[in-house]
Amino acid sequence: MAYGGYSKYVDLRMRVEPEKYLTAVFYVEPAKGKSLVQAAEAVAAESSIGTWVKLSTMQDRVLQKLQAKVFEINRNGIIKIAYPLEIFENGNAPQLLSDIAGNIFGMKEVENIRLLDFEAPKKYVQSFPGPAFGVEGIRKIAGTLKERRPHIGTIVKPKVGLTPKENAAVAYEAWMGGCDFVKDDENLTSHSFSPFEERVVRVLEAADKAEAETGAKKMYAPNITASADVMLKRAEFVKAQGGNCIMVDVITAGFAGVQFIRGRNLGMCIHAHRAMHAAFGRNKRHGIAMKVIAKISRMCGTDQLHIGGIVGKMEGDEKEVREISREMRKLGGCWRKMKPVFSVCSGGLSPLSIPFLYKTLGRDIIIQAGGGVHGHPDGTRAGAIAMRQALDASMRGVSLKEYAKGHEELRKAVEKFGK
């Protein structure tokens, strides 16, 4: 018998009209004693209109119109489900997750289940705002529209503990060395040693100074992560101080908060840190793939998004990161008029990571190094210079070893980080 007493949760001959259904791809391992088909139909039921038993309150209309359907089942456990678009609320990211990424992970019918991807009808995707700036908007701020090179960024380190003054001094050095972008770390918000407002004022002053002295535009992403109202207050403060960017830990804050901030159209780009994503994204047999989070993040309107560093201290395989990076730049189709996202590579990177990342992911990425900048033997400025030298070398197709010969900062970086 079909799950919950209703059949038709599986229809392998269904023709899925792409504008009428949101489709999701899952990897499913059925629980002991269950077949893949049984597990698949339980998932389709639980994430649309069904439950474990036949209902006295069911309406034929609901059954006919709103039932999600499994339309593909593969022997390797990959299944595809089509959800009638009516189930989803326009422009509501938490509701999307509650639907296709909600209860299903806990169902006894499955041993493991992983949401790998989803495709949504154009009109649904378009009900979200998307990034306000996107790649072009950020290049305009940073003054790299012509160059079209990857941006070089740093995270001020140590992660927490510096005073606003110390923090600003580190940021200044990084910018003077050639960083385009400086950001707070994911666990730095407002603390006794670094009150948010004071930090923002100091670091933006340092940005102004670095801009004046270098002639290059500089960006700073203070971490506003907090309750939604506090985030808004902090974002407004950054705006009032002339800031051009804010950072949100999008997973730990949640998309209700992200959408709220984006909806205020504050005229600053949103840098999305993904701290905690690997709690549900790392196990390849269960949870939610980063690609899903990345698409939702783009829909919600983050301009920059951490997608993994491949070669750094964090897990994340090359194929997946490449795929996400491509998806973040897609135009047309469901992404029509939706600006592309500047992908951020971060986590244990150094000048030595740059040739590979440039070759693999191209120009529209932000390459961030924290330890890889501030861990340079000659300090932050030299570390930032080495990053830019490594980028120059990569763009000219010269090996770092070769380029290091005439570039002292890079030479020392290669010596230190190449161990």
Next chain:
Amino acid sequence: MAYGGYSKYVDLRMRVEPEKYLTAVFYVEPAKGKSLVQAAEAVAAESSIGTWVKLSTMQDRVLQKLQAKVFEINRNGIIKIAYPLEIFENGNAPQLLSDIAGNIFGMKEVENIRLLDFEAPKKYVQSFPGPAFGVEGIRKIAGTLKERRPHIGTIVKPKVGLTPKENAAVAYEAWMGGCDFVKDDENLTSHSFSPFEERVVRVLEAADKAEAETGAKKMYAPNITASADVMLKRAEFVKAQGGNCIMVDVITAGFAGVQFIRGRNLGMCIHAHRAMHAAFGRNKRHGIAMKVIAKISRMCGTDQLHIGGIVGKMEGDEKEVREISREMRKLGGCWRKMKPVFSVCSGGLSPLSIPFLYKTLGRDIIIQAGGGVHGHPDGTRAGAIAMRQALDASMRGVSLKEYAKGHEELRKAVEKFGK
């Protein structure tokens, strides 16, 4: 060499002063080639002040004051880390997660890592508001202060698709049968077939009618899950219509949104659905244990929280659910003045689940059944009556089989769901 070049991330002789440190318990499987000690110190570093390399920007003061320390390492992979309280921002739940549940899940030093629990200093926990109503406040609304029995609730089913009128009719039947509480499902928000405002008006009308006819107080939790501003608008609408409760999908919306809503002190209790928790909570070797989410949820101020049904359609072992239920009712210590949370058992339950849940979890729980009410052979009202009969039997210590002899609705429920 210690992670990132700094030693002292491990100090097994440390005396942890409970009011100065937040402590967290992890299960850790080191990556291949790494020892448990190496993995543990990498985790302590990454979630406090450290990174993979020695920094030119490190300050002695920061190293001495803000370094997290591993103070216990057990052979079974259980480790404990003490975080100086200064690292955390008062009353900021997303920041807490970014700290102790952030980047660590993706680190290459670990193969698997699971955050099992945390203990926070009293002054930190007290910087959060906690529930506005809690168990007593909800009992006051529901009129069960004297009886002190478990509350009986239902989720209107099918999950989505009913019109507001149909939805209200189902709710009315449930209340007339004896349900205390009716709620929307986690994926029902505002849709073409059921606009939020219209549904709230209709269902609250049905609640008034049921109250007038039964003399018992009734509660309804409409699902406000959306962007934070939309959630607030919806919550205010519910309040204006005389509602006494709202529901939020706390994981898919995120704690930035939950804290925002709680902070508005709208005078309605907050029902927390945990959809998506099992994406990171199910695998016992990786991710975040539900107990952690439950504690944060209580701190943020949700009055009711789904903790698992043990015997239903969702995974969740008895020991864990009992432990969470106890934690949600703890008073004193760090929970001083913080109201206890009404634990919600839900997911594939029926009248047959009640004796076990009552015996296992006691009186301060809400037992919810969707299919177990609306799947009754004689419909919703009979299903709700059967739930109350099963509760009566449980509280009198009579077996359902025995009690069913004189109670027709329960007899039919036992016959149907006992298969």
